[in-house]
Amino acid sequence: MGNTPPRTAVETADRVTRAVASAVETVRAALTDAHRIRHLRAFVELWPGSALDRAAEVDARVADGARLPLAGVPLAVKAAEGTASHQARRLIAAGAVPIGATSVPAPGTRWKTWGHTDGGPTLNPWRADRVPGGSSAGSAVAVATGVVPLATASDGAGSTRIPAAWCGVLGYKPTTGLLPARDRAGLTVGGPIARTVSDLELYRSTVLGGASAAAPAHVRVAWSPTLGFNRPDPEVVAVAERALRRWARTCGVTLSEPRLALTDPAESWLSRREQNSPGSQTDVGVDNLSALAELFAAADLLATPATPNPPHPHSGPGEVMSVGFTWLFNLTGHPALSLPAGLTPDGLPVGLHLVARHHEDALLLAAARSAEQALPSLPENPLGGGVRASER
Known part of the structure; x- marks a missing residue:
């Protein structure tokens, strides 16, 4: 499979913005990779038609001079949220292209650290006999395997951070209140799963409006x-x-x-x-x-x-x-x-x-x-x- 690391969201958007690559070819490659990892059952749905149509729209906007922070970045969205959540809408408006919905646990289980699909449970990309964590199971697997650089997740008890930890990627739960709560109890907060901190910061600037900062000299x-x-x-x-x-x-x-x-x-x-x-x-x-x-x-x-x-x-x-x-x-x-x-x-x-x-x-x-x-x-x-x- 080679040793070249998958491109980050920051790198992908830069390439599309500079016309080094098109959003259409970038999204097509992501859809190909989603099929490559279908044995892990990260996605419950793929949206090739709408994804490629949206990618073409991004290319047209970039050609017209639009500055899109997430131009052409393939995005996986947690099935429990879809594209209607506040965070997904902000990411899509910034040029991200949703390619499919990722697995979450089926109802009725006492523990939520796995993902359910019609083909069976979602598998951890490090060990098939282990769960990927949850409830944002498929989002973590899609990022960990390089299909997408960024995925939406949500965290009511650790549901962003736990699958990120168990799949070897990053998961961020913002301060409660910065995003609309996903439940009436005010426990569940949206957030991203990504492979790099630069992509978490890109998410933050796009969705939450916060600027990056330098680490203190002595943390x-x-x-x-x-x-x-x-x-x-x-x-x-x-x-x-x-x-x-x-x-x-x-x-x-x-x-x-x-x-x-x-x-x-x-x-x-x-x-x-x-x-x-x-x-x-x-x-x-x-x-x-x-x-x-x-x-x-x-x-x-x-x-x-x-x-x-x-x-x-x-x-x-x-x-x-x-x-x-x-x-x-x-x-x-x-x-x-x-x-x-x-x-x-x-x-x-x-x-x-x-x-x-x-x-x-x-x-x-x-x-x-x-x-x-x-x-x-x-x-x-x-x-x-x-x-x-x-x-x-």
Whole structure:
């Protein structure tokens, strides 16, 4: 399959804008690649006709002098949202071309870390016997295999960050309130899955209107391997911590290890979802809020593993709550993301989870860009590759 990495959204839009490539040929290549990974069942629908028509419209607009930040960028959209969500509409208006709807879990399951299609479950591109994470399962697989550089997702308990972590890509949950809530409980926030921080920043500028920022000269990061209530797999913790310490050594990040003793937010999260009402932040618990306020007074970021467990078999996660590190921040509203930290000894991706203060999304992404530059890239995933048909 070759060693050329798939192009980013930033690179793709630049090529289409400069007429080095057309949106039509770019989208056609993405559709070809979507068929190439059909064994992974990332998509529930492909839209070749409408995608190529829209790509032709983008080419015509570019020829007329339009400046489109996402000109000709193939976009996968989460099936539960489609193209009608606020984020999808903003991306499409900026020149992105939706090529299909990605898989989400079927109703009625107790866990949501897999994707359902008529052909069977969505497969993790690193190991076919493991789930890709969810609920934005197909979006993560489509990005991880290089079919698209950018996909829409949504995150009510970790549904953007968990599949990103388990497929070896990036997932970003913005500060709650920057996008219209996807549920009446105010838990579910839209966001992107991408392969690079530059593409997350492109998403942010296009959808949220925020400008990029430089990382502070001395980023202060507090590391917590448990948050006080998780019992994570030691291999997962080791991979995430090793990545964090490499970033710290390479970029001068100041690390601390506070004795963070938060309480499990399960009851608060389930209660808010059951009541289908936003409630208030105090539902999380005064002690939790106080501890987080104290932590963010002394640190710029909180770092944890993205999940307590590696990707689990299709039979289910057992007793482990895969949302153990993520769903607290759906209740509190803090911005958070997962970036690739490395692989476990048996070759499964692990995510490093970073959380910032409210509305400090620019700092969060700037810090992630610094970490991305310090950490080695993951190898090509064995089942889906990551090389576009047009580049082989």
